[in-house]
Amino acid sequence: MLRDNPDRIQEKRVMVRALIAGLAVLGLAACQPSSSINREDPYSSLYPWNPERQGVVTLESGVQYVVISDGKSKDASPTPMDEVEVHYDGRLASDGTKFDSSYERGETATFRLNQVIPGWTEGLQKMKPGDQFMFFIPAAQGYGERGAGGAIPPNADLMFRVELLKVIPAKLSDAEAWKKYFPWPTSSGDVIRTASGLEYASIREGAAEGEMATDQDYARVHFEGRLDDGTVVASTFEAQQPEIFPIAQLVPGWAEALKLMRPGDRWMVRFPAHLMYAGEGDGLIPPNSSVTFEVELEEIIRVQSEPPAPSADQK
Numbered sequence: 001m002l003r004d005n006p007d008r009i010q011e012k013r014v015m016v017r018a019l020i021a022g023l024a025v026l027g028l029a030a031c032q033p034s035s036s037i038n039r040e041d042p043y044s045s046l047y048p049w050n051p052e053r054q055g056v057v058t059l060e061s062g063v064q065y066v067v068i069s070d071g072k073s074k075d076a077s078p079t080p081m082d083e084v085e086v087h088y089d090g091r092l093a094s095d096g097t098k099f100d101s102s103y104e105r106g107e108t109a110t111f112r113l114n115q116v117i118p119g120w121t122e123g124l125q126k127m128k129p130g131d132q133f134m135f136f137i138p139a140a141q142g143y144g145e146r147g148a149g150g151a152i153p154p155n156a157d158l159m160f161r162v163e164l165l166k167v168i169p170a171k172l173s174d175a176e177a178w179k180k181y182f183p184w185p186t187s188s189g190d191v192i193r194t195a196s197g198l199e200y201a202s203i204r205e206g207a208a209e210g211e212m213a214t215d216q217d218y219a220r221v222h223f224e225g226r227l228d229d230g231t232v233v234a235s236t237f238e239a240q241q242p243e244i245f246p247i248a249q250l251v252p253g254w255a256e257a258l259k260l261m262r263p264g265d266r267w268m269v270r271f272p273a274h275l276m277y278a279g280e281g282d283g284l285i286p287p288n289s290s291v292t293f294e295v296e297l298e299e300i301i302r303v304q305s306e307p308p309a310p311s312a313d314q315k
Helices: 006-030 042-046 118-126 175-181 252-260
Strands: 064-069 083-092 098-101 109-112 132-137 158-168 199-204 218-226 232-235 243-246 266-271 291-301
Touching: 042 132, 042 158, 118 132, 118 158, 175 266, 175 291, 252 266, 252 291
Parallel strands: none
Antiparallel strands: 064 132, 083 098, 083 109, 083 158, 132 158, 199 266, 218 232, 218 243, 218 291, 266 291
């Protein structure tokens, strides 16, 4: 392989540095809000959509956006599992017809990011709290061939003005804890074994002064359970929705564990078969199966007898 002369090498280094600096400036400029956009009525500046407009960013899927205003937040952008609170205004890209507006309803919208149209899921991950973007969403990343009701016809490209107000981080299972405690390490020094055969290890502690549950209480919990072969038999983390259980009606192992915990505690718990469903099994849990659970006790709900009946507006 031939060697380049020193002068030529230096010249190449200068060119590379200049290229990198230029790309950095272009990238920064694309993420900066444009001073030519009317922030009170951004559609007056951005409709009809012009993909060649300065500041327009095009994502791999074809979704495009321009920054209307930068919230200057240092918080993280949302992930698909997170919930977001937004204000938004949606219009047909073809003729500007408004089909939805949280501003006009006078209330924000909150949803999990992976439960909306693909263009929103992808686009909002580029935002941070306080940011306001205008998105162009091609039909394939919106409602596609089916459209949506009578407001959005089939194969309609859309424009959305979106203001990201808040990111509510998803509650996820603890991957590091599963790596440490699965398969279950009975002989580990931090594993506690009770007289019944229940075994547990604390991975996060709640407040030491927190009260403990009794058989008369209900418990709000997040959990994930796995069989010894790794099969997930239950997970509230996937649904992002904790469960509420009457402690007195739980299998013995669960009732015992929850009465040992305080709100805020997160444990890895090994339930032997005789403290679960023994020889009967249940659903995805075969007979005579032990199960390892990650359990977080969110709240103890004190009740005198039965939980209160739902009010008329909750029915």
